[in-house]
Amino acid sequence: MSIDQFKYSRIPPEAEALRSEVRTFLADTLKDYPAIRRADSWMGFDAEFSRRLGARGWVGMALPKRYGGSDASPFARYVVIEELLAAGAPVSAHWFADRQSGPQILHYGTDAQKDRHLPAICRGEQYFCIGMSEPNSGSDLASIKTRARREGDKWVVNGQKVWTTNAHRSHYMIALVRTGENSKRQEGLSQFIIDLSLPGITIRPIKDLTGSEHFNEVFLDEVVLDADALIGTEGQGWSQVTAELAFERSGPERFLSSIALIHTLIDAVGRDPDALQAKEIGRLAARLVTLRNMSLSVTAQLAAGENPAWAASCVKDLGAVFEQEIPELVQLLCDIPPTAEGGCDHAQVLAYLTQMAPSFSLRGGTREILRGIIARGLGLR
Amino acid sequence: MREIFDSTVERLFADLVTPDAVRAAGTGNWPAELWAALEESGFGLAAVPEALGGAGACWADLCGVVRLCGRYALPLPLPETLLANWLLGVCGQPAQAGPLSFAASGSLKLAAGKVSGVAVDVPWGRNVPALVAIAAGEVPMLVLLPVEGASARTLRSNTAGEARDEFAYESAVPLLAVPLPANVPADVLLLGGAMLRSAQIAGALQGMLEMTITYANERVQFGKAIGSFQAIQHQIAVLSEHTAASVMGAEAAFSESAETLARLPVTAAKVCASEAAGIGASVAHGVHGAIGFTHEHALHLGTRRLWSWRSEFGTLTYWSGELGRALCQGGAAAFWPSLVAGQLETPAGARA
Numbered sequence: 001m002s003i004d005q006f007k008y009s010r011i012p013p014e015a016e017a018l019r020s021e022v023r024t025f026l027a028d029t030l031k032d033y034p035a036i037r038r039a040d041s042w043m044g045f046d047a048e049f050s051r052r053l054g055a056r057g058w059v060g061m062a063l064p065k066r067y068g069g070s071d072a073s074p075f076a077r078y079v080v081i082e083e084l085l086a087a088g089a090p091v092s093a094h095w096f097a098d099r100q101s102g103p104q105i106l107h108y109g110t111d112a113q114k115d116r117h118l119p120a121i122c123r124g125e126q127y128f129c130i131g132m133s134e135p136n137s138g139s140d141l142a143s144i145k146t147r148a149r150r151e152g153d154k155w156v157v158n159g160q161k162v163w164t165t166n167a168h169r170s171h172y173m174i175a176l177v178r179t180g181e182n183s184k185r186q187e188g189l190s191q192f193i194i195d196l197s198l199p200g201i202t203i204r205p206i207k208d209l210t211g212s213e214h215f216n217e218v219f220l221d222e223v224v225l226d227a228d229a230l231i232g233t234e235g236q237g238w239s240q241v242t243a244e245l246a247f248e249r250s251g252p253e254r255f256l257s258s259i260a261l262i263h264t265l266i267d268a269v270g271r272d273p274d275a276l277q278a279k280e281i282g283r284l285a286a287r288l289v290t291l292r293n294m295s296l297s298v299t300a301q302l303a304a305g306e307n308p309a310w311a312a313s314c315v316k317d318l319g320a321v322f323e324q325e326i327p328e329l330v331q332l333l334c335d336i337p338p339t340a341e342g343g344c345d346h347a348q349v350l351a352y353l354t355q356m357a358p359s360f361s362l363r364g365g366t367r368e369i370l371r372g373i374i375a376r377g378l379g380l381r
Numbered sequence: 382m383r384e385i386f387d388s389t390v391e392r393l394f395a396d397l398v399t400p401d402a403v404r405a406a407g408t409g410n411w412p413a414e415l416w417a418a419l420e421e422s423g424f425g426l427a428a429v430p431e432a433l434g435g436a437g438a439c440w441a442d443l444c445g446v447v448r449l450c451g452r453y454a455l456p457l458p459l460p461e462t463l464l465a466n467w468l469l470g471v472c473g474q475p476a477q478a479g480p481l482s483f484a485a486s487g488s489l490k491l492a493a494g495k496v497s498g499v500a501v502d503v504p505w506g507r508n509v510p511a512l513v514a515i516a517a518g519e520v521p522m523l524v525l526l527p528v529e530g531a532s533a534r535t536l537r538s539n540t541a542g543e544a545r546d547e548f549a550y551e552s553a554v555p556l557l558a559v560p561l562p563a564n565v566p567a568d569v570l571l572l573g574g575a576m577l578r579s580a581q582i583a584g585a586l587q588g589m590l591e592m593t594i595t596y597a598n599e600r601v602q603f604g605k606a607i608g609s610f611q612a613i614q615h616q617i618a619v620l621s622e623h624t625a626a627s628v629m630g631a632e633a634a635f636s637e638s639a640e641t642l643a644r645l646p647v648t649a650a651k652v653c654a655s656e657a658a659g660i661g662a663s664v665a666h667g668v669h670g671a672i673g674f675t676h677e678h679a680l681h682l683g684t685r686r687l688w689s690w691r692s693e694f695g696t697l698t699y700w701s702g703e704l705g706r707a708l709c710q711g712g713a714a715a716f717w718p719s720l721v722a723g724q725l726e727t728p729a730g731a732r733a
Binding site: 004259283370 | 606611613623628630650656702704706709712713
């Protein structure tokens with residue numbers, strides 16, 4: 001690691017050129033989309049919207065053309081997703097496939113797997129969830145117990161996943177499961193693409209504290225998988241999963257989750273803010289600008305084929321603190337109490353994001369895990 | 382050009398700007414030999430156009446140099462000289478030899494060719510022959526003022542003992558007075574000063590981070606290096622995040638600045654650096670314990686500067702307030718487009 005990894009990286013003009021087209025599309029498509037829905041950020045699920053994006057070529061756009069993608073640069077994808085997030089567009093349906101599963105299938109998948117999944121991902125029609133956590137394996141992911149055993153040319157899976165976002169409305173789950181016994185826990189793990197319509201799979205949504213259903217328990221009871229459900233190499237699941245993390249932790253979704261509340265705050269404050277309001281809005285803007293530049297710098301490193309896992313963890317941790325601080329600061333700035341029902345847009349968005357904020361430092365790795373990774377990268381043992 | 386600048390300055394500073402040299406250059410002890418070495422290197426004129434006798438370097442080339450000034454706690458006005466000579470160049474005026482400083486605030490007025498008023502918080506004021514400032518007149522005027530022409534001087538220093546002086550002028554004849562070009566804002570020196578300090582803060586934090594990691598790995602308590610304790614690790618992780626943010630802010634500000642300074646990126650850089658300075662100094666001192674509180678230890682060479690630099694040329698509150706007011710003027714619909722563009726925008730779809 002080195003602080004000097006953070007080099008200033010402008011979005012190249014050819015990627016930047018996409019922006020106005022995306023903005024025009026969003027202004028038109030989301031014309032009457034209410035503020036409280038925009039506050040869902042990348043948790044807003046709308047399959048029809050995902051298909052429309054797919055038709056535009058804005059899902060899986062970094063994938064090769066032969067699979068329905070656009071061979072677009074990581075920066076082009078960045079422009080599209082940051083505009084979607086800033087507008088609060090409902091991107092959840094295709095989000096994990098676009099960010100993680102698609103690139104992973106491209107990287108590790110067989111030709112048959114690519115043909116089966118990538119074109120449908122790019123059309124915005126095939127949705128994925130990520131099966132990692134288990135009831136007794138949260139931050140300590142290497143302790144997972146869900147197991148796949150070989151039977152002839154099949155795999156049989158037993159176990160349970162939990163906190164699986166979108167499992168109840170996805171077609172596939174890419175799950176990390178144990179396939180062997182090794183003295184080192186990280187060995188003997190493998191990844192499978194599991195068709196969620198198979199017999200033996202039970203999916204139960206878990207209501208979050210707001211009453212919404214985003215994440216799930218997934219029970220796997222003697223689920224029989226074809227041999228080609230394995231993705232990548234048997235026993236290499238851990239390294240495959242950790243290679244995804246730089247992609248998972250450095251994107252704009254790691255600091256834009258509360259931007260809807262900045263928008264309603266500026267509306268509520270009006271054109272003539274008092275000194276405290278002006279200061280806090282300016283300070284949030286300054287931090288947002290810097291986080292975005294850090295995130296773009298990681299994108300440039302990813303585009304150059306480097307592994308910026310350390311820098312990505314910095315973006316994620318600093319970004320989560322930022323996203324969580326927004327409701328805390330904002331509730332001090334206007335005499336508008338949060339309302340879960342009724343009330344103005346600002347009051348509703350404040351209520352919603354105040355309650356969602358705790359999840360921002362859970363998903364994608366807790367604050368403590370990230371800081372541990374950062375410290376190790378700094379040479380602290 | 383950037384790599385050559387960075388490596389040249391790093392070699393020079395590593396050789397000459399040792400902690401002992403920095404301590405020796407406390408208030409009033411002008412390190413003349415060090416300045417002579419710097420002048421020989423030509424860096425004081427780096428940002429001056431080649432036609433006017435400089436190296437024609439752009440701000441993007443100089444970010445590393447200014448970060449190194451912060452990292453080594455250079456007890457000389459090299460950043461100030463860079464900015465003052467750059468502004469002279471922007472106004473079509475030749476660069477000045479020798480150290481130079483500037484006044485970003487005060488009450489200077491130009492009337493009938495003479496300057497009156499006060500120049501405040503002039504870095505290294507007592508040590509330089511002249512300073513540049515913007516004097517109010519019919520139009521804002523760039524003036525070059527001889528320090529010895531001041532009618533009164535009030536000597537001050539910041540928390541690190543760096544001179545921050547005040548000069549009063551009564552009908553003084555400037556060495557130079559030219560109208561500020563129309564595309565140069567009247568607060569250009571405040572903005573430029575904020576940009577310089579953001580990079581110096583980033584540099585100082587980077588040095589402190591390395592010092593803190595080394596100490597945490599060496600210092601043994603309870604039978605093991607304190608850096609193996611999770612509580613210490615997490616604090617240093619936070620220090621590194623803020624260091625990274627301040628580096629990123631400064632790099633963006635310098636990269637986007639050329640003939641004009643990029644107001645929004647500079648504002649973001651100074652706000653993030655000012656915030657990082659307090660958090661970073663707190664963590665570094667916490668980890669170092671009592672030894673870091675001694676005069677003998679080099680930690681304070683960084684932290685005592687951070688505690689002043691964050692407030693100089695506009696505090697976090699000043700720059701945040703300016704940015705926040707401007708963003709509210711644009712309304713919610715212009716907020717995101719402005720941040721992406723790096724300047725205040727009024728998009729077609731902006732709400733009335």
